[in-house]
Amino acid sequence: AQSVTQLGSHVSVSEGALVLLRCNYSSSVPPYLFWYVQYPNQGLQLLLKYTSAATLVKGINGFEAEFKKSETSFHLTKPSAHMSDAAEYFCAVSDRGAQKLVFGQGTRLTINP
Amino acid sequence: GAGVSQSPRYKVAKRGQDVALRCDPISGHVSLFWYQQALGQGPEFLTYFQNEAQLDKSGLPSDRFFAERPEGSVSTLKIQRTQQEDSAVYLCASSLELGREQYFGPGTRLTVT
Numbered sequence: 001a002q003s004v005t006q007l008g009s010h011v012s013v014s015e016g017a018l019v020l021l022r023c024n025y026s027s028s029v030p031p032y033l034f035w036y037v038q039y040p041n042q043g044l045q046l047l048l049k050y051t052s053a054a055t056l057v058k059g060i061n062g063f064e065a066e067f068k069k070s071e072t073s074f075h076l077t078k079p080s081a082h083m084s085d086a087a088e089y090f091c092a093v094s095d096r097g098a099q100k101l102v103f104g105q106g107t108r109l110t111i112n113p
Numbered sequence: 114g115a116g117v118s119q120s121p122r123y124k125v126a127k128r129g130q131d132v133a134l135r136c137d138p139i140s141g142h143v144s145l146f147w148y149q150q151a152l153g154q155g156p157e158f159l160t161y162f163q164n165e166a167q168l169d170k171s172g173l174p175s176d177r178f179f180a181e182r183p184e185g186s187v188s189t190l191k192i193q194r195t196q197q198e199d200s201a202v203y204l205c206a207s208s209l210e211l212g213r214e215q216y217f218g219p220g221t222r223l224t225v226t
Contacts, residue, residue, distance in 0.1 A: 043204060043219045096212070099211050099212065100146065100169065101158065105153075
């Protein structure tokens with residue numbers, strides 16, 4: 001069975017600092033990996049996805065993530081945090097046949113001025 | 114074009130009542146998914162449709178939950194004899210076809226009192 005672990009339920013960084021949100025996955029087959037962002041009272045918006053092409057994936061709003069098979073990780077980074085990045089972030093995995101997404105518990109990102 | 118819409122956005126039900134939650138997917142999207150998101154948790158898969166066919170309902174928590182998509186467009190998630198543990202946000206997502214990214218609606222927040 002697939003699973004996702006997000007290390008740190010709450011991350012706080014200063015505006016302009018590096019953002020690093022950690023995600024480790026478990027999958028018995030080559031996975032598809034995703035990062036979604038959720039703002040209060042809104043649905044999830046896709047930030048980026050890995051589907052077996054380049055291991056470094058660039059997404060919207062300046063975010064990127066690197067797929068590391070040896071570490072079973074897919075950490076999300078952004079070089080310089082902006083106040084508008086404050087939100088809940090979810091890492092998700094799916095196998096290529098099932099299509100359903102398996103989500104992590106989420107990480108709440110707070111940006112300090 | 115319009116995104117995924119869900120109605121109602123908020124629903125309060127007394128324990129034991131039946132509820133029906135509606136999802137309007139993006140026009141032309143073949144696949145439709147339902148997820149349940151408990152407070153402070155990541156979304157969990159409930160069921161999915163390919164056109165009108167329900168291909169996977171392994172995530173439905175009990176026989177009180179069922180979903181339908183009779184004409185391959187709008188979908189309804191019905192919960193019979195609601196219990197307090199059913200309180201959650203119910204998210205709907207659609208995708209153009211299997212394997213493509215899922216677009217999420219804003220969700221319906223169900224509170225069972």
